[in-house]
Amino acid sequence: MALQALLETIEKLHKLHRSLLEISRLKTDHLKSNDMDGLQKQLLAEKKHVQAVTQLEKLRIKQTEAYAVASGLSVPSSVSKLLELITDQKLAFQFEQELIGLTETVTELKKQEALNRQLLEQSMQFLQISLDMLAPSIQSLNYGTPNQDQQRRQNRALFDSKA
Template sequence: MLSLQIIKSMEKLIMLHESLLVISEQKTVAIKEGNMEKLQPLLVKERKHVQALEQMETSRQKEVKAWFEVNNLQGKNETITTMLEMIDDKEQQKVLEDVTIHLTHSVTNLKRQEQLNQALIQQSLQFVELSLDMMNPSITNLNYGNTKETESIKRSVFDSKA
């Protein structure tokens, strides 16, 4: 019975991850457009989803721990993988395995999308830095003469006075 609660928690985690993936894809569009007004509410929405994910994950971990306690397996590594090895009911085992695989795919897809967003932001920052560098005149361009000659003349004048 407790493993059904874990399955439901994992299904909720899948839903949250998939919803977060949609937000991440919307962020990609906003980043490509350079639209900060569109990006800001997405970041707020994303933060709320992440908080919900953290709460759901904490709940899932407690349920897994409780399952191990109920089945007198406290010394074991309290993970879903270990749980899959210990479940006797083949039907529940199969459902839990499928949900675990689905959750893994959801997390992987979200991670891939966020890596794309990070790369796009990095490219945008590089473009901004390049643009700023092109707009700011270089200090060496401001000096018309050779700086080494100027320094040697200053030194020789200083040396002769000393």
């Protein structure tokens, strides 16, 4: 019974991670189309998903420890180690398939988020270049060199004796 509850928790984690992957793909689309409102909505949805993943992960850890203690085993550090201890082959296969799927989804999510990070960095570089081109520097506002302005000031006397 405890193993079934743990398997259900892992299935929920896998489902949430698949949903996060879809959100990440939508974020990529919004970044490419420069849709900031859509991106903001996806970021809010992502935040809620991450909170749910955090809660489920805490539950998974508790369930794993509870099963290990109930079985008289030392507390395993991961579900993968627990998988080796499961005697029911059908349940072990279900665990293994779900863990493989979860791992693949998390890997794909990391790749997608790396792509999103690169897109954001490129957008920021583009904005910086655009701002640099639009905002002229102080030196370019003065068409002469700074030395010419200083020489003109030095040649001017306070009192014009020719007048």
